[in-house]
Amino acid sequence: MAVDEAVRGQVNVREAPWYHPTGNEVALFEQCHARGLAVMLKGPTGCGKTRFIEHMAWKLGRPLITIPCHDDLAASDLIGRFLIQHNGTVWQDGPLTRAVREGAICYLDEVVEARQDTVVVLHALTDHRRLLPIDKTGETLQAAPGFQLVVSYNPGYQRMLKDLKPSTRQRFVSMDLDFPPPEQEVRIVQHESGLDEATAKGLVALAERIRQLRDRGLAEVPSTRLLIAAGALAVSGIDLREACQAAIVSPLSDEPSMVAALRDLVDATFV
Ligand SMILES: Nc1ncnc2c1ncn2[C@@H]1O[C@H](COP(=O)(O)OP(=O)(O)OP(=O)(O)O)[C@@H](O)[C@H]1O
């Protein structure tokens, strides 16, 4: 249930979650935050959306409340509910309501997974009045300063099956976070895995080659996250090709001819 699943980020984490900008996203996000604009982070899995929002919440000194969305997430999971106790009923705020009261950044991960009637509760919060009506208590909350709504959305994933309504999409400033350009991805892989530069360059070159197979039989392409996993395995002493097999090839495909093609690319990259 969402109330329990919501993850509360700590404002008092001493060190900033490390984030390597790939464009003007930090300044753009800061301006959106200052103006109370809701933001949609668009991008493929493992491209750095979560890391970016963790970094920005730290930089702006706001608590971060993360809500993973799924298809039975109800409005009451976001807003709250009455709980029955021995001496009567007590109201318990949901994670969205807590974020509104505390002036937190509320991050709804994979918002397209949530039901339409759940997503609609966000609408009034994205107007200039920034209100959250709580039907069950009759209250209407005005969002505290610093409150910001951020959603993530992976455009390729489940395309056709599900999409966001224009009336929802048009309430968000959209920021595209794709895989970083090669030189920057090398730095990210190095920093996160501890890998040497030459090997990190090899992994990124491999990823570039595999990414060209998109729409040629490969549904999912390797994310920065997978490269980091392969790098971390190699750093811990696993043979590099074996690390690529376990962390890159196998997660991407089960289809024998595709697996063979990916293996060939690994061999060609690390001769
Ligand atoms: N620009 C970046 N700066 C720092 N680390 C990054 C960056 N991009 C990716 N990473 C690394 O890649 C990992 C995966 O990124 P992250 O979890 O933020 O992806 P995501 O876009 O939220 O993916 P998903 O859609 O699956 O939730 C991070 O843990 C981090 O190590």
Ligand SMILES: [Mg+2]
């Ligand atoms: Mg994420």
